[in-house]
Amino acid sequence: MGQAGCKGLYQSIFDYKTEKYVIAKNKKVGLLYRLVQLAILAYLVIWVFLVKKGYQDTDTSLQSSIITKVKGVTFTNTSELGKRLWDVVDYVIPPQGENVFFIVTNLIVTPNQRQEVCAESESIPGATCYEDSDCPPGEPVLTGNGVRTGRCLRAENMPNGTCEIFAWCPVETRSRPTKLLLSKAEDFTVYIKNFIRFPKFNFSKTNVLDTKDRTFLKSCQFDLKNPYCPIFRLGSMVSWAGSNFQELALQGGVIGIQIEWDCDLDKAPSECNPRYSFNRLDTFSENSISSGYNFRFAKYYQDAAGVEFRTLIKAYGIRFDVMVVGKAGKFNIIPTIINVGSGVALMGIGSFFCDLVLIYFIKKSHFYRDKKYEKVRFGHLGNGKVNAKQLENLQTVEA
Numbered sequence: 001m002g003q004a005g006c007k008g009l010y011q012s013i014f015d016y017k018t019e020k021y022v023i024a025k026n027k028k029v030g031l032l033y034r035l036v037q038l039a040i041l042a043y044l045v046i047w048v049f050l051v052k053k054g055y056q057d058t059d060t061s062l063q064s065s066i067i068t069k070v071k072g073v074t075f076t077n078t079s080e081l082g083k084r085l086w087d088v089v090d091y092v093i094p095p096q097g098e099n100v101f102f103i104v105t106n107l108i109v110t111p112n113q114r115q116e117v118c119a120e121s122e123s124i125p126g127a128t129c130y131e132d133s134d135c136p137p138g139e140p141v142l143t144g145n146g147v148r149t150g151r152c153l154r155a156e157n158m159p160n161g162t163c164e165i166f167a168w169c170p171v172e173t174r175s176r177p178t179k180l181l182l183s184k185a186e187d188f189t190v191y192i193k194n195f196i197r198f199p200k201f202n203f204s205k206t207n208v209l210d211t212k213d214r215t216f217l218k219s220c221q222f223d224l225k226n227p228y229c230p231i232f233r234l235g236s237m238v239s240w241a242g243s244n245f246q247e248l249a250l251q252g253g254v255i256g257i258q259i260e261w262d263c264d265l266d267k268a269p270s271e272c273n274p275r276y277s278f279n280r281l282d283t284f285s286e287n288s289i290s291s292g293y294n295f296r297f298a299k300y301y302q303d304a305a306g307v308e309f310r311t312l313i314k315a316y317g318i319r320f321d322v323m324v325v326g327k328a329g330k331f332n333i334i335p336t337i338i339n340v341g342s343g344v345a346l347m348g349i350g351s352f353f354c355d356l357v358l359i360y361f362i363k364k365s366h367f368y369r370d371k372k373y374e375k376v377r378f379g380h381l382g383n384g385k386v387n388a389k390q391l392e393n394l395q396t397v398e399a
Contacts, residue, residue, distance in 0.1 A: 024368060029354050036350035044343035053264070054339035056329035059200035062261065064324040066099035072188030076181055080109040086182060091317070099322040101190075103234065105182045105249035106316035110172045113298075114309045118169035119153045119162045120144055127162045129154075135163035145171045172296075172312055177250060186235035186245045190320070191217070193230060194259055194274065198328040201265055207274045227273055238318070240278040251292030252316040254282040261326030272328075281321065293319055 024030075048054040070092045077083045089095060091104040120127040124144045129135050129152035137150030146167025154161030165171075197204040209216060209228035220229035238245040241255050256279045263272035284291050294317075298310045358368045 022368070024354075024358055026358070026362070029357055029362075032357065033350045033354045036353055037347060040343065040346045040349065044339070044346070048339050048343065053329050055331055055336040056264075056266070057200075057332035057335055058327055058329045059198045060327045061199060062324065062326045063197040063199060065195045066322050066324065067191075067193040068097040068099070068101050068320075068322065069191040070097075070101070070103060070188055071191070072185065074182055074184040078109075078181070080111055081107075091182065091185070093315075099324075100319065102315075102317055102319045103185060103188065104315045104317040105180065105185050105252070106177045107181050108173060108175070108177060108314040108316075110170065110312040110314075112309055113168040113170065113312055114307065115166070116169050117149055117164055117166050118171065120146065120165045120167075121171050121174055122162055123174040128160055129163050130160050141165060168310065168312065172314065176292075177316060180246060180250050182249070183246065185249060186233075186238075188234045189221070189231050190234065190237075191231050192257065192259075192322060194322075194324060196261055196324065196326065198263070198265075198326075201328055201330055203263070203265060203269075203272075203328060205261075205263075205269065205272060207259065222276075227276075234318070237278050237320075241280045243280050243284075248280075249318060250316070252294050252318060253280060253284060254293055254319045254321065255279070256281045257320055257322045259322065259324045259326075261324070261328075263326065263328040265328055265330040292316060 070088050073085060073087045075083070075085050093102045093104070120141055121144070122128070124141055126142055127144060132150055132152050135148045135150055135152050137148055140147050141163065144165065144167075146165035149164045149166055151164040152161050153164050192207075194207045195204070196206070207228060207230050217229070217231065220226060220231060222229050222232050235245045237255060237257065238248055243253070243255075258277045258279070260275045260277070261272065262275070265272070282291075282293060294314055296312065296314050298312050300308060300310045302308055359365050362368070
């Protein structure tokens with residue numbers, strides 16, 4: 001082959017090779033080909049560009065800040081607390097307003113606790129005793145309220161009793177509330193102000209109407225027709241989450257507030273609006289011992305002699321978690337070209353399926369196969385040597 005072969009190979013570098021197409025006159029296969037093309041075109045136009053907006057560059061790194069303020073007052077009259085007026089300072093925790101806040105709706109109060117000795121609660125595991133040796137001094141009662149003193153306190157004619165402890169006495173009453181204290185909290189309102197920014201596009205917005213009217217926020221309330229007044233009634237939020245306020249507030253729970261920003265920045269900024277959704281996040285079951293939400297805190301005082309005492313409060317209520325999610329999109333030529341190129345490449349699937357049908361599934365598949373593929377056998381070229389002239393006449397063409 002020598003010099004002639006090298007020369008032919010060198011000249012072939014500058015050749016242009018094209019494909020050979022075979023036109024199959026078959027209406028069924030032709031219809032299948034057009035249907036596949038139409039399906040791919042519909043997917044590209046409807047799903048990729050209209051639904052998913054594949055022509056846009058997106059930003060999901062949302063920067064957000066939340067400010068919350070609760071408004072409302074109520075009055076109670078109980079044996080533990082007497083007559084009392086409750087305002088936001090009393091029932092909102094923490095008071096500064098964040099994306100997570102807690103509203104007290106029920107209480108179990110243990111007043112006038114002092115550090116002294118008293119009997120441990122009978123409901124505490126490990127507090128039961130039969131003699132003093134069951135209460136080793138200096139050891140705390142697990143899940144209890146204090147440290148054992150070494151004495152077993154028994155009532156007359158009773159075989160067992162409870163260990164004496166050094167603690168804040170009297171100890172807390174271990175019982176669940178049966179009556180709602182702040183039943184009027186249903187009509188309290190919460191103001192949720194949200195600032196958002198998409199750094200890639202330097203776009204910022206807030207969920208409060210941009211107005212100079214100072215009375216706007218004092219008179220408006222959120223509804224679907226007025227999404228830029230983020231003042232929500234507590235009872236309405238709980239109802240939107242699928243719960244009853246009076247039942248939820250009795251033993252507490254957790255409500256999630258999600259603010260979603262889905263912004264198409266190819267449109268006017270006024271088209272970028274917040275969407276709110278409300279869900280109960282804690283698992284609730286009437287028979288479950290873990291249902292509800294509560295925690296303890298105390299208020300400390302000193303008497304005239306300077307001795308410290310406190311009021312222990314076990315607070316039940318509703319915890320609100322405000323979560324902000326979102327994305328923004330804006331036209332960009334690069335994702336547009338990528339998605340168009342992907343769609344054009346997918347058009348080749350039609351040819352692939354039709355070739356499979358013609359080669360393997362129709363009656364005259366062998367005829368189409370012979371037309372599509374041409375075979376050249378090198379064994380018929382003599383003694384196996386191929387000269388330059390023969391190399392030019394060889395054709396191995398695949399459609």
